[in-house]
Amino acid sequence: MHRIAYFLKAALRGLTSNPLVSAISIVTITVSLLTLGTFYLVYLNLRATAASWGGEVQIVTYLAEGLPADEVNRLSDEISRMPGVSAVKYVSRDDALERFRKDLGGQSGILDGLSSNPLPASLDIQIRERSRAAPQVREMAGQIASLRGVDDVQYGQEWLDQYQTAVNFIRIAGAMLGAFLLIGSILVVANTIKLALYSRREELEILSLVGASKSFVRIPFLIEGLAQGVLGAALAGGILYGGYRLLVDRMSESLVLNLGHFDPVFLPLPMILSLLGIGAAVGLFGSALSVRHFGRP
Amino acid sequence: MIQISHVSKSYSEDVPALVDVNLVIAKGEFVFLAGPSGAGKSTLLKLLLGAETPNDGQILIDGRNVSRLRRSHIPLLRRKIGVVFQDFKLLLNRSVFENVALAVEVLGESRNRVQQKTWRVLKSVGLAHKMHTKAILLSGGEQQRVAIARAIVNEPDILLADEPTGNLDPDLTLEIMKFLRQVNARGTTVIIATHDPDLLARFNKRQVVLDRGRVVADG
Ligand SMILES: Nc1ncnc2c1ncn2[C@@H]1O[C@H](COP(=O)(O)OP(=O)(O)OP(=O)(O)O)[C@@H](O)[C@H]1O
Ligand SMILES: [Mg+2]
Numbered sequence: 367m368h369r370i371a372y373f374l375k376a377a378l379r380g381l382t383s384n385p386l387v388s389a390i391s392i393v394t395i396t397v398s399l400l401t402l403g404t405f406y407l408v409y410l411n412l413r414a415t416a417a418s419w420g421g422e423v424q425i426v427t428y429l430a431e432g433l434p435a436d437e438v439n440r441l442s443d444e445i446s447r448m449p450g451v452s453a454v455k456y457v458s459r460d461d462a463l464e465r466f467r468k469d470l471g472g473q474s475g476i477l478d479g480l481s482s483n484p485l486p487a488s489l490d491i492q493i494r495e496r497s498r499a500a501p502q503v504r505e506m507a508g509q510i511a512s513l514r515g516v517d518d519v520q521y522g523q524e525w526l527d528q529y530q531t532a533v534n535f536i537r538i539a540g541a542m543l544g545a546f547l548l549i550g551s552i553l554v555v556a557n558t559i560k561l562a563l564y565s566r567r568e569e570l571e572i573l574s575l576v577g578a579s580k581s582f583v584r585i586p587f588l589i590e591g592l593a594q595g596v597l598g599a600a601l602a603g604g605i606l607y608g609g610y611r612l613l614v615d616r617m618s619e620s621l622v623l624n625l626g627h628f629d630p631v632f633l634p635l636p637m638i639l640s641l642l643g644i645g646a647a648v649g650l651f652g653s654a655l656s657v658r659h660f661g662r663p
Numbered sequence: 664m665i666q667i668s669h670v671s672k673s674y675s676e677d678v679p680a681l682v683d684v685n686l687v688i689a690k691g692e693f694v695f696l697a698g699p700s701g702a703g704k705s706t707l708l709k710l711l712l713g714a715e716t717p718n719d720g721q722i723l724i725d726g727r728n729v730s731r732l733r734r735s736h737i738p739l740l741r742r743k744i745g746v747v748f749q750d751f752k753l754l755l756n757r758s759v760f761e762n763v764a765l766a767v768e769v770l771g772e773s774r775n776r777v778q779q780k781t782w783r784v785l786k787s788v789g790l791a792h793k794m795h796t797k798a799i800l801l802s803g804g805e806q807q808r809v810a811i812a813r814a815i816v817n818e819p820d821i822l823l824a825d826e827p828t829g830n831l832d833p834d835l836t837l838e839i840m841k842f843l844r845q846v847n848a849r850g851t852t853v854i855i856a857t858h859d860p861d862l863l864a865r866f867n868k869r870q871v872v873l874d875r876g877r878v879v880a881d882g
Contacts, residue, residue: 369771572752575714576766576813577741580734 369582376586380562381593388594391558395598395648396605398547399641403606405540407633412533414631425507427489428518441515442489450497450506455490459483486517500527548648551598555591555652562587563656584657588650595649599642607632664690665711665821665852670720672706672876680706682876684720688854690820693847696856697863698873704856705749707873708823711854712744713737724821742770745814749825749856751806753813755799759790762798763813770817784816788842803830811839821852828862840866 381388427445429438438456446454457465462485467477491510493503503521511519563570573583614630633641667686673679681703688694696704709715710722713729722729724740732740745766753762760781767777785791788808798806807830814822824843828836840862847853857863863870872880 369768371774372768568752569754572754573765573769574738575712575741575746575748575752576769577738578769579738582738582769582771 373585373589377589380590387558387561391555391594392598394554395551395595395645396601398551399599399602399645400605401547402544403602403641409533409537410631425491425519425521427510427516428486429488430515430517433515437515445491450494451491452494453492457488457490459485459487551648552652555594555649556655559587559591559653559656587657588653591649591653592646595645599645603638603641666723668720670717672717679876684878691850691852693853693868695863695868695870696854697870699858702873703876704873705825708825708856712746713740743820745819745822747810747814747824747827751810753798753806753809756797758795758797759809760794762809763816766813766816780816784812788812804835815846819851822846824855826857
């Protein structure tokens with residue numbers, strides 16, 4: 367236990383004795399984790415946006431003009447019983463016009479000139495979460511379109527699926543790029559520690575001659591690498607959060623973006639801890655690579 | 664007890680550093696290792712420490728074969744042996760205290776124990792007042808005493824001293840030798856390598872004389 371103080375002191379001496387080299391090592395880890403974190407943050411936010419759309423995913427079934435009320439009810443019941451459908455809501459022509467007016471907001475004046483309501487009545491169909499994949503929705507829409515009393519069917523699933531494919535691509539590309547950069551960081555740390563070992567080879571020889579065990583010689587260097595990793599990760603986390611806040615503040619000032627109900631999210635705590643963990647692992651592994659052959663009598 | 668039997672060592676093929684050396688050194692003995700420069704004195708000390716391995720023969724310390732020792736056991740051997748190196752091997756940009764404390768820290772002793780042992784040994788070699796001075800600022804003789812202090816701070820079973828008086832004036836030499844004899848009197852086996860004839864003449868102790876790697880006289 368008494369050794370811990372010695373180890374920490376020795377590791378700190380290592381970190382500060384060659385500050386530029388340590389700084390390069392730390393910054394490398396920061397850049398890698400920042401890349402990884404940025405991609406993940408973008409992915410998270412795009413996914414959150416997709417999810418908010420996903421809640422609205424529905425098949426809009428436009429009804430034939432003048433369809434009698436009992437026909438509408440029959441159709442509504444039939445669709446409700448279809449697998450994958452969670453809710454069916456009747457939107458009358460008046461409801462549709464009112465909704466349109468709301469969507470237009472300040473520009474709703476253009477509707478005042480209309481002598482009659484041009485909008486058809488519709489059934490808005492909510493789809494269950496697990497039935498929202500494009501092929502399923504397409505099939506469902508086809509079935510509904512063939513029902514009697516249905517004029518037209520619209521759904522946006524195809525586009526949403528493409529969007530989700532793109533989001534997934536971003537995630538995979540980010541993970542791959544991040545992994546490459548992390549491997550690079552490991553090598554940079556390994557090199558930094560190798561330099562540290564070299565610049566302190568006299569001390570290490572003396573330690574060995576006065577009876578230091580292998581681990582006694584190595585542990586300070588492992589701590590040094592670990593500290594570089596953790597510092598790099600903390601720096602990356604700080605920069606990422608700072609950048610995120612800056613961007614979110616800008617966006618809330620800009621009304622245009624604020625119109626879409628976009629709720630920005632930051633990395634959740636487990637992910638932040640993972641970043642720290644990855645940083646620590648990179649640092650530890652990098653120094654272990656260099657220290658592997660060292661400290662033998 | 665140290666038993667050296669048929670030990671040979673050569674760094675390169677042409678010049679052997681040690682040739683068929685046989686020696687027995689009893690526990691608590693005080694031995695001079697004499698001989699001209701290049702005779703193999705330092706080499707013999709390095710073999711005892713496990714810093715070099717013999718090409719032939721074997722070295723037993725307390726019954727353990729040094730060259731057969733597992734790597735992980737070498738530190739344990741070295742903790743029983745204090746060494747004053749010919750070139751001191753001090754960390755010049757560290758303080759006197761840190762240089763000596765290093766040997767205690769290696770054992771994993773508490774901070775208090777480290778400070779206590781270090782201070783005590785520095786006082787005994789007359790360097791307590793220079794505790795916080797960087798080693799590089801010391802005179803040759805002072806550096807030598809730091810090296811001695813580090814070698815004996817853990818009260819080793821064996822003390823190997825390679826030319827421990829090489830840089831000292833006659834007065835200091837006498838003082839250091841007195842000191843080493845005190846260490847010996849407390850039970851430590853002391854082996855001193857020297858090519859200083861005055862030193863050998865002044866102390867009536869066992870002398871093992873090496874010449875070109877061979878033991879040419881013992882007594
Ligand atoms: N690391 C080494 N590599 C190659 N040769 C060496 C090495 N160390 C010593 N030698 C050679 O081994 C022989 C014995 O050297 P050693 O240092 O043991 O002598 P010594 O008796 O200690 O001499 P001195 O009194 O000058 O210190 C010499 O010929 C020396 O050149
Ligand atoms: Mg020598």
